[in-house]
Amino acid sequence: MGILIARLAGAALLSAGWLLGPAAACAQVPVKAPAVAAAAAGERIYRSGVTRDGTAIRGVGANGIVLQGQEAACAQCHRPSGFGTAEGAFVVRPITANDLFQERAPVAASPRIAHQLGKPQRPPYDDASLARTLRSGVDMRGEALGALMPRYGLSAGELRDLSAYLHTLGAPPPEGVDDRDVHFATVIQPGVPASRRAALLAVFDAFIRDKNAAVRSEPARRSAGAMRMQRAYRRWVTHVWQLEGPPDGWGEQLERFYRAQPVFALVSGLGDQDWTPLHRFSERRRLPCILPQTLLPAAALPNRYTIYFSDGIILEAEGLARHLAGTLALGRVTQVYRGGDPLAEAAAAALRRALPSGRIELADQVLGDDPRPERRLGRQGDIATVVWLDGGQLASLSPAPEVPVYLSGSLAPAAPPGWERSLLVTRWDTGDAHERRVRRVRDWLRARAIPDGEEAVQVDALFALSMVGEAMMHMLDSFSREYLVELVEHNVNVTVLPSMYPHLSLGRDMRVAAHEVYVSGETEPVSASVAAAGP
Incomplete structure (x- = not known):
């Protein structure tokens, strides 16, 4: 209960009709540009609850609850986008520049639609009226704000800083969006097999073709009836950003791609190398990266803009650790991997971190580049063997027949000949439930003549x-990168669309959606990591 109150109590200007809903934030009327320094200081207040000199702000609700610092920050309830949220019976209204400071006359193609869009519920705020409301808890019409809305004792300078930032919040359309198009990119790391690259781009081509074909009819539907949804009729334009060379050069390559054509977001993407350079680029550019297909996400770094399917091969290692601890007796487990393989080394390190100490001893067997590998994997007296090798590497080896052998589904999706008795650790299920789930995608691919494979x-x-x-549909024409991330964060939990993962879920500010692994021969998943929330 305390957490719920703390979050809701930060809802600046929560009730009493103080603001209109997100659909009203469509009027992109220019506002006076504030000083950069003031807006930056105001952003610290808004997002972190800290003033220029590092002092934590303080807010007091009508019910007496006192909040400080991060808990009192506007973004706690209005979210980083400024478009608000809802939790139970409480609705947190938007406080973007267009919602606060504009006289929002409805933009409509007909009187009928104008009537449905509604009229402004109050005059626009200015700096003075905003300051009075934040300090007194009384809105411009003289009505008290909601009881959970704090009253802030901000100084005149701090109020100017906050107002300067609010004037920028959601005011200009972000880069990558113009009057006609919205641009997206997908990033492909070096070394991705041609078959996987072709599979990704075939889906992109078909999806965008369908999307843009439907958009052609939307203006006519809008003028003919009461279409409020998808009022932002933009053509989707996609770009393929193919990276080359070693990872230390990817940052500059990404910057060159972006300077040549800014994009609104990165969507999907492929790569089995460390995603950290792309993650850092997204954070630096404040650019959403939505569900890249990577085995090495940078999930431990500060993260506002990248939503991952899972922790990749790290998830397999953490789930396997929990499985081993729950099923094996005391003893030693040997994990086998090839030195110099980043994926295998990351998985081996994660398994070592995740295994509880005291019950199971973990030993490493590191294979070199010798074309004549060791004949025996593991050691005499082991209770299990974990093998972090791909199918090609496994083909020249033989498992130890007397103990359980675990293979990584990320590295070896199918056990090669001679390894059929091994246990496969995977990030998604198999069998009838999986077949039913992906059937809809297979039908979609077949209808568009996209070949099977990958x-x-x-x-x-x-x-x-x-x-x-x-x-984008729910966003209407309130283009905001932060809002895009927040909507995906919410929709992952409620969508009926299928993915390879049977269970995807994101809490507030969480950035990794899947937390289960499956061990072949078992019907129930193993719950592994719970992703850390972003800042």
């Missing part, structure tokens, strides 16, 4: 595109 890439690429499509 099904995991196809299913999750379509899911990522569909998530962005749903978010």
Whole structure:
């Protein structure tokens, strides 16, 4: 209860009709540009609850609850986008520049639609009236704000800073959006097999073709009836950003791509190398990256803008650790991997971190580049062997027959000949439930004459595109990168669309959606990591 109150109590200007809903934030009327320094200081107040000199702000609700610092920050309830949210019976209204400071005359193609869009519920705020409301808890019409809305004792300078930032919040359309088009990019790391790259791009081409074909009729539907949804009729334009060379050069390549054509968001993407350079680029550019297909996400870094399907091969290692701890007796487990393989080394390190100490001893067997590998994997007296090798590497080896052997589904999606008795650890299920779930995607692919193959890439690429499509629909014409992330965060929990993962869920500010692994031969998943929330 305390957490719920703390979040809701930060809802600046919560009730009493103080603001209009998100659909009203469509009037992109220019506002006076504030000083950069003041807006930056105001952003710290808005997002973190900290003033220029590092002092935590303080807010007091009508019910006496005192909040400080992060808990008192506007973004706690109005979200980083400024478009608000809802939790139970409480609705947090938008406080973007267009919602606060504009006289929002409805923009409509006909009187009928103008009537449905409604009229402004109050005059626009200015700096003085905003300051009075924040300090007194009384809106411009003389009505008290909601009881959970704090009253802020901000100084005149701090109020100017906050107002300066609010004048920028959602006011100009972000880069990558113009009057006609909205631009997206998908990023592909070096070394991705041609078959996986082709599978991804075939789904992109078909989805965008369908999307843009439907958009052609939307203006006519709007003028003919009461269409409020998808009022932002933009053509989707996609760009393929193919990276080259070693990771230390990817940041500059991404910057060159972006400077040549800014995009609104990155969607899906492929790569089995460390996603950290792309993650850092997204944070630096404040650019959403929605559901990339990567085995090495940078999920431990500060994260506002990248939503991952899972922790990739790290999830497999953490789930396997929990499985081993719950099923094996005391003893030693040997994990086998090839030195110099980043994926295998990351998985081995994660398993070592996640295994509880005291019950199971974990030993490493590191294979070199010798074409004549060791004949025996593991050691005499082991209770299990964990193998972090791909199918090609496994083909020249033989498992130890007397102990359980675990293989990584990320590295070896199917056990090669001779390894059929091994246990496969995977990030998604198999069997009838999986077949039923992906059947809809197979039908979609078949209807568009997209060849079979690389099904995991196809299913999750379509899911990522569909998530962005749903978010853009609900966004109407309130283009905001932060709002896009917030909508995807919400929609992942409620969509009926299929992905390879049977369970996807995101809490507030969480950025990793899947937390289960499956061990072949078992019907129930193993719950592994719970992703850390973003800042």
